[in-house]
Structures are given as C-alpha cells and as structure tokens.
Amino acid sequence: MDNSSNITLNALLNYDRTFNKHDVKALFATERIAGDNMNFWAFRRSYTSEILDELDLGSNALKDNGGSSSVVRRLNYFGRVSYAYDSKYLAEFVWRYDGSYIFDPVGKQFGFFPGISLGYRISKENFWKDNISFINEMKIRGSWGKTGNDRIAPYQYLTTYGYNGSYVFNESVSEQALRALRIPNEGVTWEIANQSNIGFDAQLLNNKLTISADYFNNLRTNILAYRNASVPGSAGLNLPRENIGKVVNKGFEFQVSYLDNTGDLSYQVSVNGAYSKNHIKFWDETPGNPEYQKSTGNQMNARLYYQAIGVFIDAAAIDKYPHWNGARPGDIIFKDVNDDGKIDGLDRVRSNKTTIPTFTGGFTIDLEYKRFYATILFQGAAGAERSYRTFSGGPGVGNFMYNLVKDRWTPDNPSAENPRAWERGGAYWMTDGEPNNTYFVRSSDYLRLKNFEIGYSLPSGYTEKIGIQSLRVYVSALNFLTFTKMKDFDPESPDDAPGSIWVNSQVYPLNKTTNIGLTVTF
C-alpha cells in the first residue's frame, strides 16, 4: 500500500509583447514541490478458503509486514527574458534559483544558475542575400549557462544512524543493530555544470543541403564525489559526498543531410557524428601514487592496468625480464613501467580510454527509384575499450573463449599469442573476473551495418486484377555486417557485467537478423 502525496505548485508570470520589429518575452515563475511518500505492506499466506480474501483470514504462521517513508522538498524560482529584433538578432537570458532539502539549511540549500544565449540569423541581412545567395539560411548561435545537480542521498550534512543488520543474544534473541551511516559533511552543496556552446545551422542549395554543427565546452565543478582515494582506511570513515571534482568535457557534433531527386530517383543521404572527451582537472588522488596513475588529466573512470606485452615463452624468458613472483612459462608478461627491475602495483598505468566511446556516428541513405526503394543505416563508435574476459563456471578451470584457447601457450606451442590455460584463482594476471591488465582489455571500435532494407512494390494495375490493393516484397537485415577487432563480444554491449558471473545476458553477441517479407493489402 502506498500513500504518496506529491504536490507541485507553480506560479507563472508571462509577458509577451511585440512592437515594431521588437519582440520581447519575459517569464517569471516559481515552483514548490512537496513530496511525502509512505508505503506499507503486509501479507499472510495459507488461506484455508479462497472465497474471502481478507488479510485477517490467512494463517497466523506465515505473515509479515513492513514499511517506509520519505520526504522531498524543493523550492525553485526561475525566469527568462528574451529579445528578438526582426527575427534577426536573438538574445535570451534564463536563470534559476533552486533550493533543495538535500543540503544543509545553513546556507547550502540554494544555488543560482544563470544562462545566456545569443543568435544571429545572418542570412536575413541584405548583404548576405545579395552576395551569398546559394546559402539560403544561416544562423549562428552561442550559449553559456550553469545548471545544478543535487541528485545524491539526502542529509549528508548530518550524522544519522540507521538499522544495519542484527545480532543474536541468548541463543535465539535477535536484536537490531544501529550504526552511524556516515560522517557528516556540513559543506555539501550543489554540483555545478557550466555549459557553453557555439554553432550554426545552415541550409544551402535551395534547401537541399542542411548542415548543423556545434562545438561545446562543459565544465563541471564541485562534483559530488567520495574522497576515498586519499583518506586512509585507518581513519575508519564512512565518507560522505564532497564537492571535490572538476572535469571538463569538450567536443563537437554535426549533422549533414542532402535531399534531392533526379528523374525517377529520389534520395536522401545524411551523416551525423559527435566527438566528446572529458578530462579531469581536479580529482581526489592517492598522495603516494606516481604521476602515470593519477586520475587528474585523464578521463573519468579510466582504470589502472598492468601493461601486457606478451607471453613468457619459457623459463629463460622469465629469467630475462622482471616478473611477478611465481611467474611460469605461458604467463602474461607485464611491462616494468617504472624500470625498477620488479613488477608490482607501481607498474599499473591509468588507461587513456574508458568504456565510453569518444566518437559516435551514423550514416543513412534512403533511395527510391520508381517502385524500388532501399534504406541503409551504418553506425559506428571509436575511442572506447571494454574487457574481454571469461565468466568461469565451477571451481578450478571454467568456461573459456575458443579464441583464447586455440592459440594458447603450451609447451609445444611456446611462441603463442595467448597465455596458458589457467585456473580461476591462481594466475596473477587474472584475478577473479576483474581484468587487471591490458591483455583482457581491448578496443571496442566498430562500424556496423545496423539496418538495411530493399523492397519493391508491385504496380497496382497488376495486383488489382487478383483482388489485391497493394503488394510489396522486401528483404531486410539487422546487424548484418560488423567491422571490429573485438571478438566474441558485441562491441556495443556494456562492460560492467562483473560482480556477478550470472549476468551473461549483457555479453552474448547480438543476433544477426535477416527478413524476407511480403506485405499484402486487400
């Protein structure tokens, strides 16, 4: 049973006026959100009869109940003033002043988030019309704005205690355990994103060609993160979130499409793409870590890996190169990154890639020729990596990829690309499911023919003779072709299945689907 009341009160003042070529709009608004949620559940099992379903009539032996509640309070003021002159010069100022119950009432609840955007339809200028007439429409625009984020667990400015497990006394008396949930951070407040962007929209060649492009530079500051990289375990703290991170995310996106027809052929071709890469300007760092392991300067969530540089051919090869204690022929060679003559945690290097691609793009073609038609969609991504690993079954050896097995190191095949067969727990280069080195991390760049379809519609003259209004035959395919170096896994699939060896649904390769179809309308 849920008892929720979520009341949102809005008040808006709107002003809209046009005089001569001036167009002025203004909005002032306030919003008050109050949510009170309560839920309660109870059950009994073992009803003797199905006729009456009252809670009270079930068995006394099998019954339980529970419940919880939460509150939400937000108070936001926001507004907008926009001005346009002759639909040529456009300017807008927006602002928000947001209050959130998540933060400390003493000065941390409210954040001010202004923004400004400007536009210039340069193609409306006479000099443009007179001189650059092949560009029918050209608009240049830019914006800058701040937004706030408070989506974290509430009350981190307080020390609160919650129930956490229970303990048994006197053989069988269960008592609850109450534990401090975290130490407080009185200073916790809004995370801020400064978003700026500049771009243009254009239409050319009698509006056949449309181009739009944007460059953006977003700076997130006061990022709400845990300071667990620098606070030692001996402090014993359950850390609260703190406003400690600073990350810049820069990139561009574009879309170009061309639409035309010649004779019986009509076609549309479009290309789109986006590039973005983030870069940590400030992050909590473990003080003793070497430079090449720092998060700062890298992408967010970039991981540390040992650098796999091959497989030990034999015992002599092991003697020749620094190695992990207990290394055997067929083991993966880790690079001695700091040249100290031994392999240890200092030889891990922060990856310059993450599981998120830096470039994504697509390419579509639509064709129609007389009664034939075709659509083709390619998509691709680049700049990401994902783990290539096995999910082991029972104890000892488990399930292995054929691709890892077939050219694996054996005494008879010592110069193999892949390491020897290993037990799940034993190898230093394969710790329980988590890849710790670059051998198990591979580029997931791909280009994929996601979808294509060709078809033909029979002339209605023919079909009507046999009582059919229209008849269309087609062949279509999904995921028909993929160009990638990532074997066995779908390069589009998420990387984060670990933790559970059962989450296999995410890692199975995609189905390739081919359809041959006939659409008949009577």
Next chain:
Amino acid sequence: MNYKNSNLLYIFLGFTFTLLLSCNKSFLDTKPSTQFAESDVWSDANLIQLNMNSIYTQNPWSFSWTSLSVDEARCYDGGNDYNMSNMLMTPDNAGWGDWNGRYRAIRDCNVFLENIDKLGDDQALIDGVTLKDRLKGEATFLRAWYYHLLIKYFGGVPLITKSYTLTDDFTAPRNSFAECVQFISDECDKAAALLPLENTGENKGRATKGAALALKSRILLHAASDLYNTAFPGFSNPELLGYVDGNRDQRWQAAKDAAKAVIDLGIYGLYQPNPASAEEATKNYEELFTSKQSEEDIFIRYFSASVNQGADFWGVFPNGFGGIETNGPTSELVDAYEMSDGTVFSRANPAQNIEPYKNRDPRFYATILYEGAKFRPRPANLQGIDPVGVLQVGTWEKWDAEAGKVTYVYGLDSRNSAVYGGGYNNAGTSMLKYINRRTDMYVNHQDDLTWRYIRYSEIILNYAEACIGLGEDVEARTYINMIRKKAAMPDVTESGDALKERYQNERRIELVFEDHRFFDVRRWMIGPEAYHPMHGVDVVYKLNPDRTTATIPIITPVEITTGKWEDKAYFLPISRDEMNKNPKLVQNPGYN
C-alpha cells in the same frame, strides 16, 4: 483582456507568489524520516544499546577462516589462499587481516566511548553493574579485540583512539608492537573492571569480565612468543614487529598470570573433563561445538536459525549431502592426530598406512569426515546407493562382465559425484567440527551455531604454554594433561623441548579450525613446518584378482596444492593503497 480583468489577475498572482515565497525558509528544512539523528541516539538508552550491537556485528567469523591459509585445510579454488601457500603475497593483492574493516569497527568504538557519557546516570544494577559501565566496558573490550585482530596479522599498527572528523589530518604512524600489546592489555584490565562476571537473560552473548581477561591472556601469550622476541633480520624498524628491550621471562610470567586470572575466576570449566571411554570423549568433543552453551564459553557469538540468522553450513557440508565442502582437511592435519595410545601416527607403519583412520585420537572422529565415516542419512533418492550415510570420496573399480573391462564408480561425495560434482575440495576428507548431523541441506542451509571466539580450553593451553616458557614443566604437564584427559588420551610425560613439541601438537589438535593455527605457527616461528606442498588422499577400492572389488580401500596421499615458506609471511603486507594514502606508514619486511 480588459483593464478590470487584468487587475484581478495581478491580484491573484500576487497572492500566489506571496504564498509561495512566504514559507520558504522552514519549507525546505526536513528531517530524515527513516534515520535517527545523532542527538536522538545518544540520549536514548535503548538506541545506544542497538548501536553497541552494531559493533558486535562487525566481528568476523567463518568456518574456514584462516584454515585454508595454513596447513589445516585446502579448497580447490582460492586466489588468496593460493597466494599465501605459494608466498605470492604482495601489497597489491593484500586482503589479509581486513585492515579497513577492523578500523571501521575501531572507529565505531571510539565514537561510542566519546558519546556514552551523554547517557544519564542510572544506578540500577543489571548483573551487578550499571548499564553505562557495562556499555563502556563492552566498547573498551571490543576496541581491544579489534586491535588484537590487527596486530596478529601486521605487528604494530597505528593506535587510533579518537574519532576523526572530515577536516582532520588522517595520517598516523604505526605504534610499536610493545605499545600495541600494552594498550590491548590495559584496555582489557579497564574493561574487566567494568563488565559483569556473567550476563543473564538477553544479555548472554555480550562481553564479560572473563572475555576481557581471556583476551589479555591471549595477547600476552603472543607477546611472549618467539616471533616477537626475535629481531627480523635486516628490518629497519624492529620495534614495529616485536620487543627491542625488556625481559622475556617477565613476559612469560605476565602471560601465565593473565591465564591464571581467568582460571581463578572459577566460573569456567572444561566440557566433560572425565570421559569414561574414547567413544564418550569423541561424543563430548562433537557436542561441545554443536551445543548452544557450555562451561567453556568465554567469548562467543550465537547464530540462530529460528530467527533466520543461523550459520550457513552449505559451504562446509559434503557435496553428496547437499553442500560444496570448501574446507577440506589436509593429509598433514589427519596425520598430526596421534594414535589413541598416544604414539605418533606414521605412514611408514604398514598397518597404520593400510587403515589410517583406525585407532586415532578420539577428537579425530569428531573433527574430520573421512572415507567410510558415518555422517547422516542420505536424501531418499540416494539411500539405495548408501543406506547408512557415510562419506564416500573413493573410487570403486568394478568388473563389467558384459563389456569385459573395468568400470569406475565414483563416491557420492567425490569430485566426480553423480549428485553434485562441483565440490570445492579435493582433500579426500570433509570437515565435521561444528556441523550438526541433524542439519538437512535439502531443507535449510542454516542451522544454529555457537561460535566460540575464546573458550576455556584455550586458556588452559595458554597457561601451559607460558609455564613451558618459564621452564615450569611439571605445572605445564598438569594443565596439558587436563586437555588430554578430556580427550581420553594418555598423559604426556616429556620435559623440555620434547614437551614443547607435544604441547604444540596438542594445541594444534584441540583448537583446530578455530583460527589459531595460522597465528600459532607464526608465533612459534615454525613456518617451514606448516607451509610446503599440501596433500590430500586418493581413495581407491581396487579390483581384486578374482574380479570382485576390495572392501578396504587403498588410501594414498597425493599432492593437492603447491606450497613453500618465506619468512616475510610471518607478517602480512599492508595494502599499497593504504601505504600511499598514509605516508607515515612503514611497510612490513619483504613487501617493498
């Protein structure tokens, strides 16, 4: 819109805005609806007690605990245990000792001790002490307990006795081993003065005066041991790993006195100290670990299936009885049990080699399931194959007359079992200690368990060991023989080094799987004896020349894991992360 109407509109809007703006301050100020505020907790005796419970819940335990990391047991699949056996521990795979977990519990104790005085005074006595004294005593004891868990792995660690706030400097150097021992010992004295002698009713299971004195006995015995009185060669900070001055005899004396203090409380006893027969001794030993309470209990933790907080026996049950048997006793452990007449077992003795499980120390039969040992009824569908319910890890060679060749039938608890071949242990044995034979894995994995962190037998042995350290062999033998008698084993009569050797084996057997051996082999500096390739047994019922199958199997020790010893393993590494976060730390030797 005419003039009059728009005026009305403005009035309405003005009203709404006033409404929205007027209560903005208090509107956002909410309180958590499912969490208690700090001030509410520390003024409420009931909530404070629940907070104390959370310090108990962090006390670790496990059936296999340190067994798999020393020569007690092996499991087929275990990264950390493999690394320990093969001396591959590094700061990069360090997980031993759960540094972070221990310090979280220590912080909770610190917070508790800093706040407990906010509770009003109430002179009412429960079990002879006030509530506030009891709670202070518990927090004091538990903090000492969690520190003792740390120093057993690491030697001296930073002694942190205040709770940090977010703006503090968190770096802290390691205290010397001597300081840590002194701290734990002093805190135990403080706690003992505050805690009740015995708890009654729903307070059973909480720390007592005896628990505090017993922990003191344990830590002072550690302090007097070889490991902490021998300099680690070439290590720049010897004070972190042991004593650099003082008198060792005084340490033995302190250890002896501390054990004696527990004995002199007069409230503990050995469980069934005078059995009438070997069979009775076996039964008693098994009962002690399946009973809910006993006179041996000094510091315990209850698990109860009736409140859905039972111990999960699935991990240690034999796989043919519904478990996965992760704690497989090694051949080395099996061989360490003496014969029932007190002589040493030897594979070189032909009769003993053929029937290794015959006529052994009575405790053996209550600790280890071996080929043919009676356990409990099989599930209905398997009773045809095994009507009695015995452990079957062997292979039967059977003659298939039709095919004219040998076929192999695999035991129900073997790794080739038809029931469940996923068993994790290839030792050819399974752990019986702690297991209640009435537990049916096919009904519920959980059952009741009383986990005994400290029991009286340990204190008796601690006392005996301290006596040996002081050269008081007569006194030592008296106490060792109390344990022997309880087990229906003949007295030891040796002196000097021979007595020490008998004592060490006695402790190994009596306290097996109780989280002692791992630390004892370190204290005694006998690492090489405990770390080497480990063995299990291969059990085969051979085909006789007349093509019948033998009824007595051939039991052959086979190597199941590799292993070796390096002295660095006397202390465990502090993780690289922790080292890097706290530049004042010094790493243990062999891990840089």
